[in-house]
Amino acid sequence: MIKQITVIRNVETIVAYDEKTGSHAYLNNGDIAFDDTSILHIGGHYTGPFAVEEHGQGRMLLPGLINIHCHSDEEPLSKGIFDDMGTAALWGQAMYEYSGLIEISQEAREASLTIMLGDLIRSGVTTLLDIAGPHDAWLPTLVKSGARTYAAPGFREASWHVENSHRLEYRWDKARGREAYEQALACVDAAEAHPSSRIGGVIAPSQVETCSEDLLIEATAAAKCRGVPITIHAAQTMAEHEELLRRTGKTAVKYLEGLGILDERLILGHCIFLDSHSWTRERTQTDMELLSKRGTSVAHSPVTFSRSGMILESIGRYRRAGINVGIGTDSYPYNMLEEMRRALICARIAGKSVFDIKTGDILAMATLGGAKALGRTDIGRIAVGAKPDFSLVDLNHPAMQPVYDPLRNLLQCAAERAVEAVYVDGQCIARGGKLLGLDYDAAVQVMKEASKFAVSRIAKNDPRGRSLGELAPLSLPVLN
Template sequence: MTNTVTAVRRAAWVVAWDESTSQHVYMQDVDIVFSKDGILHVGPAYEGHVDEVIAGASLMVMPGFVNVHCHSGDEPIAKGLFEDVGTAALWGNALYEYSALIDADDDAKAACQTIMLGDLMRSGVTTHLDIASPHSKWLSLAAESGLRAYLAPGFREAQWRMAGSHRLDFEWNKARGRERYAEALAFVDQACTHPSGRIDGVIAPSQIETCSEELIQDAVAEARRRGMRITIHAAQTMAEHEELLRRTGETAPALLERLGVLGPDLILGHCIFLDHHTWTRQRSRDDLARLARSGTSVAHCPVTFARSGMTLESLGAYCRAGVNVGIGTDSYPFNMLEELREALICSRIAGRSVFDLDTGSLVSAATLGGAKALGRSDIGRLAAGAKADLTLVDLSHPAMQPVHDPLRNLIHCAAERAIRDVYVDGDAVVKGHRIVNLDYDGAIRELQDAQKRACRRAEQDDPQGRSLSTLAPYSLPLAVRG
C-alpha cells in the first residue's frame, strides 16, 4: 500500500500544538507535512521528501474536531417535527412525550447514519462517539466513512412511558435490559478489533434513570476491565433530576460518586442540571467539584437543549472549576461549528458576561477536551507524531474575509461553508467540500419516505392517539393545497 506524503506548503495559518505550554498556538506561513503514519512536521520549511503539495497561501490548517456525543439512529428523520413543542409539566422538554415517538426502521437507520457522518465531517469532525442501537450496517458504515469512530451501543432496563402529558413513568424489564447489555458487550468487543484501526467501542448505559445501580456498576466494571470508555446520559433534564431526587435524594453526580463510577474514563452526556443550576434549587454546591476531582468528562451539546430553552450554567464556569468538557452535536443538525457558536453564545448568556468563555478555550474543548475524554493525546492536536486528523479551512471564502483571527471568523461567521478538505489518518474524507466515501445524496433521497413511515408509527404509538397534525403542527396555517 502506498503511503503518500502530503505537504501543505507555507500555510497562512496553522493551529499547532505547543508542547512547552500544553496549548494550541497560531503559527503563520509554515509547512505541515503528513502521511498515513501521522503528522511528520509542523513548522518552517520542510526539507524531506514529499509526494503531494498543497499550496497553503489561503488556508488555515487546524486539528479535526473530536465530537464526544452524537446519535445517528433516528435524528435526521426527526427534523422539522418537534422544534416548537414540549411537555409543560416536564419543564418544556420534548424528549419523553414527542421525540421518543420517532423510531427509524432498520432501512432508515443506515441513511440516518450516512447523513450524520457526512454532516459531521463537512463541519470539520474527524472523531465521533455515536450512541445508538446497533443495526446491521452500523459498524461497516462507520468504517467506510473514514472517520475515527467510537461506537456506543446503548442499553437500558426501563423504557420511558408518558401518562397523558403530565407524568413520566418507567416501565422496567431488567431481563431484557441485561440481554441488550450482553449484546452491547459482544458488539464493542467486535468493534475494537476492526482492521481499520480507527474504531473502538464504548460501554453505554443509556440514561442514569433507566438503568439500575447494579447495571451501572457492572457495566463500568466491564468497561474498566476492557480499558474502554463509558458514557451515560446524566443530569440531562429536569424530569430526570426530579426522578433521581424522588428515588434517592441525590443529584446525578452525587449518585454516581456513591456508586464509585466517577472517573477519567467516564463521559457524562449533557450534565446540565447540577446542584448549582438555578432551576434545581439545591442547598449544596458540590457537583462541579465532584466532576473535577474525579476527572470525569462532560459532553456538552448546547444546540438541542437551547432549542428547548435550556442551557448549562455555564460552560465557562465548568472550565474554571477544572471540569474536562468536550463538545458533541447530540441530534441534528450534526454541525460541529454551529454547535461551537451556540456553545459560546449560551456560555456568555448563562454566565452573564462576554468574559465567561473565549474562542480559544472553546476550540480547545472541541479538540483537546474531547481527546482527553477519550484518553488520547494523539488526536485533537497538530504536532509531529500525532494522527494526521486535520482540516483545511479556505480563508478566501467570502465568509472568512477579512482575516484578522481565522478561528473567530470560522466560528462566529463562516462555519462549515469554509471547510474545504478534511483528513483522517492522512486520507481525505472531504475533498473540495465533497464527501469522499459515502453516498450522501442517496441517503438524502431516502429521508422523506423514512420520515413518513416514522410519523405513521408515531401516530399509532402515541398513548393519546393524536394525529401528526396535533403532535407536530405546521409552523404556519396551511392556507392552500393546490
C-alpha cells in the first residue's frame, strides 16, 4: 500500500536537527516532505511524488515539544484557588496541606483531561507523559487527542497529613498501596498493548518518600522487565528532603542510588533539592555526580515551584554537569512555551547570570532532552527518518513581529498565540487554536459544573473543617 505523502513548500524557517552537532539549527526556505510514519525530505526542493501540497511561506516549522511531567485529574480545577497560599512551617510549600482539598467527580475526569491535552497541544506539545490515577476514559481520551502520549498511573503506600498547619505526617496503608500498584501495572500493560502506536506506559511510584523500599525496588524491576520508563517525584521539596534525612540519613538521590534504582530509564520529577542546593545542609556536590554517572533524567517544572518561591539551582549547572534535563508543565497552566520561558528566566536568576542558559538550550531540553528521557531518538527533532511531529508557527503574527530570531520571539513574546497548526504522525491534530480530535469547549462547560462540586467539598476534605474563604481569601476584598 502506497502511503500518502505531504509536502510543505518553501518553509521560511525550519528548525532542523544537525547530525554533526547533535543539536538544532535554522534551515531557511526549504521543503519538507513526510508520510504518516516518518520525515522523508528536508531542505531544498522536493521533487518526489506527493498527494498533498501545502505552502510554508511566513511560517517556522518547529519540532514537536515533549512534556515529560504533567498531571491531569483534579489539577485544572485548582486554577486560581491556592496560588497565594502555603504552609510556612513547610518552607511555604502548599502541596501537602492544600492539594488534597480539591476533589474531582468521576464524571469530570474526562473533561479535565481534555482541557489539559488541549492546552498542551495548542502550545506545540506533540508528546506528553501524564501522571494521574487510572480511569475508564483515560486511555481512550489520550488516543482521541491525536498526541503521542505516555500514561503513568501513580501509586503510593503513604498519604500526607498536615497537623495544625505545622507538622507533616505520613499515614501508611501498604495493602491499599499494593492494590494501587497492581492496578497501575494493568493500566501500563493496557497502554503498551493498545493498537494505537502513539500510546505507551510508564511505571510511576508517586513520591520517593511515600513508597517503601520494597515497592520502589519492585516497581523498578517491573519497568525494566517491560522495557518502559519509570518516573518518581524526588528531591521536590525541603519537607521531603528533611524527611528522608530523618529516616535514612540520605538525600533522595543517594537513597535511590543505595536501592540500585538510579539509571538511564529513570526520570526524576523536579529534583530541586540536591545536596548542593543553598537551602539544604550538606553543601556537597555528590548528587549531581551520581545523576550524571547513572544517566538519570530530570523533569524540570519551574512554573509550579517558582509560584511557591522555590527554584532549581540551576539548570545550567545541571546540564554542565552532564545531567539530561527535560521540561514538564506539572500542573496548570498547561502551556509548554510559557514553561520554557519561565525555565529560561529562573535559570538565569538561580545561576545569577544571563549566561547560565541560552534560548537554544531551552528548546533542546523541551525536545531532545525529553526524547532522551523517554529512550527515543525518533521524536523531538526534524530529521529524515524521524517521526513527523511538529508545529507550524505564524511568523507574521503581530506578537512575532519584527522577526530577527524567530525562536526568541516565540518564547519571549508570542508563545502559543503564534502556533498555527500542530502535527503528529504527519496528521494535523490542531489548527487555529482548535483541537480536531477532542471537544475542548464542551469540556470547559463540564468543568464549570465540576468546580461547583469541588468547592462544595473543600471544607469536608480539610482536616480542620475550614471554609474556602478561610483557606484561600480572594486576591481583593469584595465591596458591599
